Amino acid sequence: MSLNCKDLLGLEHLDKKDLQTILGSVKLFKSLFTRSVKKVPTLVGKTVVILFYEPSTRTRTSFEIAAKRLSADVVNVTVSTSSIVKGECLIDTGKTLEAMKADYIIVRHSLAGAPAILARNLSASIINAGDGFHEHPTQGLLDLYTMYEKKKKLERLKVLLVGDILHSRVAKSNIWALTKMGAQVAVSGPPTLIPAGIEDLGVKVYYDLDEAVKQVDVVNILRIQLERQKENLFPSVYEYVELYQLTKERLRSAKKDVLIMHPGPMNRGIEISSDVADSSNAVINEQVTNGIAVRMAVLYLLNPKRKNESSN
Amino acid sequence: MSLQIKNIRIVDPSCNKDFVGDIYIENGKIVSSLSSKADKIVDGKGKIAVPGLIDVHSHLREPGQEGKETIYTGTRSAAKGGITTVFCMPNTKPLIDNAPTVEFILLKAQKEGLINVFPVGCATKGSFGQELSEIGVLKKAGIVAVSDDGAPVSNSQIMRRTLEYTKMFNLPVISHSEDKELSKNGVMNEGRNSTILGLRGIPKQAEEIMVSRDIMLAELTGGYLHIAHISTSGSVELVRQAKKKGVKVTAETCPHYFTLTDDVVKVYDANTKMNPPLREQKDVDAIKQGLADGTIDAIATDHAPHTQDEKNQEFDLAPFGIIGFETMLSLVLNELVDKKILSFSEAISKMTSNPAEIFNLNGRGSLEQGSIADITIIDPQYSYEFNKESIVSKSKNSPFLGRQFKGGAVMTIVDGNIVWQSS
Numbered sequence: 001m002s003l004n005c006k007d008l009l010g011l012e013h014l015d016k017k018d019l020q021t022i023l024g025s026v027k028l029f030k031s032l033f034t035r036s037v038k039k040v041p042t043l044v045g046k047t048v049v050i051l052f053y054e055p056s057t058r059t060r061t062s063f064e065i066a067a068k069r070l071s072a073d074v075v076n077v078t079v080s081t082s083s084i085v086k087g088e089c090l091i092d093t094g095k096t097l098e099a100m101k102a103d104y105i106i107v108r109h110s111l112a113g114a115p116a117i118l119a120r121n122l123s124a125s126i127i128n129a130g131d132g133f134h135e136h137p138t139q140g141l142l143d144l145y146t147m148y149e150k151k152k153k154l155e156r157l158k159v160l161l162v163g164d165i166l167h168s169r170v171a172k173s174n175i176w177a178l179t180k181m182g183a184q185v186a187v188s189g190p191p192t193l194i195p196a197g198i199e200d201l202g203v204k205v206y207y208d209l210d211e212a213v214k215q216v217d218v219v220n221i222l223r224i225q226l227e228r229q230k231e232n233l234f235p236s237v238y239e240y241v242e243l244y245q246l247t248k249e250r251l252r253s254a255k256k257d258v259l260i261m262h263p264g265p266m267n268r269g270i271e272i273s274s275d276v277a278d279s280s281n282a283v284i285n286e287q288v289t290n291g292i293a294v295r296m297a298v299l300y301l302l303n304p305k306r307k308n309e310s311s312n
Numbered sequence: 313m314s315l316q317i318k319n320i321r322i323v324d325p326s327c328n329k330d331f332v333g334d335i336y337i338e339n340g341k342i343v344s345s346l347s348s349k350a351d352k353i354v355d356g357k358g359k360i361a362v363p364g365l366i367d368v369h370s371h372l373r374e375p376g377q378e379g380k381e382t383i384y385t386g387t388r389s390a391a392k393g394g395i396t397t398v399f400c401m402p403n404t405k406p407l408i409d410n411a412p413t414v415e416f417i418l419l420k421a422q423k424e425g426l427i428n429v430f431p432v433g434c435a436t437k438g439s440f441g442q443e444l445s446e447i448g449v450l451k452k453a454g455i456v457a458v459s460d461d462g463a464p465v466s467n468s469q470i471m472r473r474t475l476e477y478t479k480m481f482n483l484p485v486i487s488h489s490e491d492k493e494l495s496k497n498g499v500m501n502e503g504r505n506s507t508i509l510g511l512r513g514i515p516k517q518a519e520e521i522m523v524s525r526d527i528m529l530a531e532l533t534g535g536y537l538h539i540a541h542i543s544t545s546g547s548v549e550l551v552r553q554a555k556k557k558g559v560k561v562t563a564e565t566c567p568h569y570f571t572l573t574d575d576v577v578k579v580y581d582a583n584t585k586m587n588p589p590l591r592e593q594k595d596v597d598a599i600k601q602g603l604a605d606g607t608i609d610a611i612a613t614d615h616a617p618h619t620q621d622e623k624n625q626e627f628d629l630a631p632f633g634i635i636g637f638e639t640m641l642s643l644v645l646n647e648l649v650d651k652k653i654l655s656f657s658e659a660i661s662k663m664t665s666n667p668a669e670i671f672n673l674n675g676r677g678s679l680e681q682g683s684i685a686d687i688t689i690i691d692p693q694y695s696y697e698f699n700k701e702s703i704v705s706k707s708k709n710s711p712f713l714g715r716q717f718k719g720g721a722v723m724t725i726v727d728g729n730i731v732w733q734s735s
Contacts, residue, residue: 012508089625111626112510113580120579121624132628134510169510196513197504 003301007119007126010135011176019144019181025297026145030290032069042300043072049102051077051093052129053109058264058288059129059139063106066295072104094118103304107131125304133167139263140173142294144181146287147218150259154181160212161185162246163222163271164193166233170263171222175201188212189244192233209244213251218259221246224271237270247273251281259283314338314346315728320356320689324363325661326668326678335361337685340728344681354723354730356689360656363664363677364396364427364686364726365641368457368564369486369540369612371633372398372429375416376405381617381706383417386637387425389705390615391732393637394721396686397428397676398615401461402439409434409445414453426731427724428686430456430673435474435485439463444473451481456671457538459486462587462632466492468525475526475535484536484562484671489522489547490588499628501574501589509577511627516544516595519588523547527554530561538670539563541614543588545598552607562670563602564610567636567643568711570599570653576711582623582630584711586616600653603662609670611662613640617707635705639698641690642717650718689723694734696720 003018011019032038048067052060060076067074079093088096090109097105104125107115112132119126130136148154159178165171165187178185179202186204187194194205206212213219224244226237234240251258260272260282268274277284315337323330336343336350367390373381381389390398400417402408408417414431421429433455434445440463447458458478464487465471475485495518500506502513523539527550530537539551542565551563574590584590602608616633623630644663648654654662668677675684695718700708723733 089621091624109626111628113627116580117624117626132510133512172508172510195507196502196515197507200504201508 002303004303006303007115008137008298008302009115009119009126009128011137011140011173012135014180016180019177022141022294022297022301023145023148025301026290026293029296029300030293033289033293039069039071041071043067043070046072046103047075047101048072048104048106048299049075049077049097051079051097051105051107053079053107053114054130056108059108062288062291063129063295066292067299069292070296070299072299090114090117091121094122098122098124104299104302125302127298127302130169132169134169135173136169137173138291138295138298139170140177141298142287142291143174143220143261143263144177145294146261146283146290147259149290150283151217154178154183157183157218158216159183159185159218159220160216161187161220161222162209162212163189163244164224164228165189165198165222166193166195167225167228168222174220175203179203186212186216190234193228210250210253213254216254216258218261219246219254220261221272223263223265223267241270245271245273246276248275248279251276257281261287263287313728314348314351315354315725316346316350316352317354317356317361317689321360322679323360323657323660324679325657326363326665327680328657330657335679335687337725337728340685342679342681342683342685358691358693359722360690360692361679362660362688362690363679364688364724365394365663366397366667366673366677367395367613367615367637367640367663368399368610368667368671369566370398370400370615370637371403371617372400373617374404374420375413379619383420383429384424385704385706386615386617387421387427387429388732389635389703390637391426391724392704392721393639394641394688394690394724395427395637396688396724396726397430397673399430399432399456401432401459402434403461403463407434407439408432408455409437409439411449411453414450414455418454427726430454432457432459432486434458435460435465436470441465441467441470444470444477447478447481447483451483455483456673457484457486459488459540461486461488461540464488464490464492464522468529471526472529472533475529475533475537479533479535482536482672484538486538486540487522487526488540489519489526491518491521494518494521499585499589500577501591503574503592505574505577509580511577514589516546516591519544520546520550523550527551527559527561531557531559534560537561541566541569541588541612542599542608543569543591543595545595548598548602548607552602552605555607562609563607564612565599565603565608566612566614567640567647568634570596570603571643571647572711580627581711582625582627583634583709583713585627585630585632586614586634587632600648603648604653609662609666611640611644613637617705618709620708623709633709635703635707635710637705638703639710639712642720643712645692645719646717685725685728687725688721689725690719691722692719694718694720694722
């Protein structure tokens with residue numbers, strides 16, 4: 001069982017069968033977590049480089065743990081954002097890592113398409129750990145898995161994404177994965193944070209959050225970057241909280257067993273109230289646990305192709 | 313030096329002629345017969361002679377950015393594409409906002425260039441959009457138009473003054489129409505594809521607002537407005553309506569705007585990044601319609617060379633622009649003539665007689681007796697693949713790499729001299 005591709009750049013490029021394959025593997029890897037020895041020898045002798053051009057704790061740690069549980073050798077490389085413009089160019093950095101025989105390069109970058117450019121220029125497997133406003137495929141997969149695990153189905157599942165859809169790579173990956181699996185996806189946020197042509201992706205748009213939460217099965221809340229206010233995308237944090245904070249009050253019209261998700265890190269008291277974040281409907285910490293299993297599955301299922309590799 | 317081209321199909325849109333015959337050239341001019349035996353005779357059987365192509369929008373990068381292109385390499389690239397005259401935009405380093413830079417370019421072109429190079433001067437000093445440049449002095453030095461091109465004049469008062477002041481010199485004002493606030497940080501067309509790719513979009517309105525404003529200012533002042541590289545259906549319609557009203561406005565587009573849509577951006581290839589950006593199918597269709605009904609007068613390349621290193625990086629970081637000299641004619645033939653959008657003669661007029669008329673290039677854009685002997689010889693059967701190895705330009709940033717073409721220039725004649733021919 002494997003995916004027929006070298007890289008994971010986005011969920012746009014996967015089909016339903018691929019997604020089902022991944023979900024199946026995640027379940028297997030997750031079952032390891034309750035054992036006393038959580039490690040398997042799947043990637044012994046393989047080198048995984050985690051190349052992050054943006055600060056991240058959660059995703060980087062998650063990938064590192066995933067790779068280590070598969071017995072890979074893991075190297076962390078953090079590049080400060082300022083050197084994107086000034087320092088060594090992306091392709092040269094990639095080629096340097098390849099010369100060190102990295103089998104997998106997991107890349108996070110503030111600019112969309114950076115992993116695609118690496119994938120085009122290198123033979124190592126490239127895994128996109130979030131690129132600009134493009135995609136964050138492993139987050140999309142862990143959200144998908146968490147919904148599937150909790151709701152036992154994805155077909156016709158009603159999922160609402162709330163907040164800054166325009167700048168959210170998480171939203172994009174969620175939309176691709178969920179629509180491919182037959183879920184009904186809606187987004188809610190101010191018109192200034194809804195990207196052009198989003199309806200073409202099979203998504204319903206609600207400006208009114210109270211209207212949007214009615215009868216939904218899952219609410220996935222996105223982090224709002226406070227600096228968006230300076231771009232006049234919303235007038236003030238106060239007003240954003242008034243209109244888009246997910247509160248207990250607002251959730252009354254949702255289903256009783258509505259699932260509350262957040263990719264983290266949360267701005268408590270801004271996009272989500274603490275009582276919602278800490279409620280029994282919230283599965284935010286389970287998302288983190290599932291993230292490791294998802295990343296193990298992805299590392300396991302991709303097919304790194306190495307030029308001139310001697311047989312082993 | 314005299315030259316005779318025998319048995320060639322002669323298509324001259326400037327006087328609506330299309331016949332098979334001979335062309336005679338003496339002392340750099342087209343004549344009705346030679347005073348003595350021709351120094352050189354070229355057999356034109358199966359080929360087509362048209363007035364030398366005029367490209368009113370290009371960037372030759374010299375002075376200041378010779379790593380991308382020089383007058384030497386750029387004019388050779390243009391000659392290979394059948395182009396005999398190029399306008400070079402003023403965003404060089406230093407900018408073409410002073411007479412010595414105009415003189416430098418003209419001198420350099422005379423010394424090292426292969427074809428005619430006509431500089432476009434800055435509309436405002438430093439292209440800052442604050443003070444008019446010394447347009448009279450620049451005109452005397454040799455500019456053929458003014459423009460701040462990629463740094464368009466945002467202040468409407470300054471644009472009004474530019475359109476007004478240039479009237480006395482009969483100099484067209486070329487507008488790169490872009491509302492810089494609306495397009496800020498954008499790197500591709502705003503729409504479904506920018507959403508999917510996660511790239512910041514440039515709405516069509518960023519272009520159309522300025523097309524609209526500049527048309528209104530042309531109407532107010534009676535100045536001569538030429539809209540550069542229009543890319544949207546809305547812009548086409550604005551120019552169409554303005555022409556109906558009698559406003560002195562002309563427009564150009566580029567081959568990529570009638571050939572490609574933003575679907576080709578898909579793999580983050582920065583060779584698909586230019587400004588204005590590639591739009592959608594309905595815009596491509598509208599551009600073709602605008603060319604067919606005469607709303608769009610001219611086709612230009614917006615040849616904008618950048619090095620491979622600059623282009624082979626993150627899409628956001630790569631500069632805007634693609635090269636165009638070596639593909640313009642073949643794209644016009646394959647996308648417009650072969651697809652019956654324009655007749656052959658109409659298509660040629662957009663690159664010859666029309667730009668010559670708009671920019672008052674007396675004696676060019678025509679094969680009539682007495683004209684300057686700038687001639688492009690086209691072989692309609694010439695098939696080739698456009699690839700990196702064949703590119704003469706110093707830069708290789710084209711979205712058309714790997715494309716098959718049928719029909720192209722096989723000989724370029726400037727001032728009666730054969731400056732390039734296919735081997």
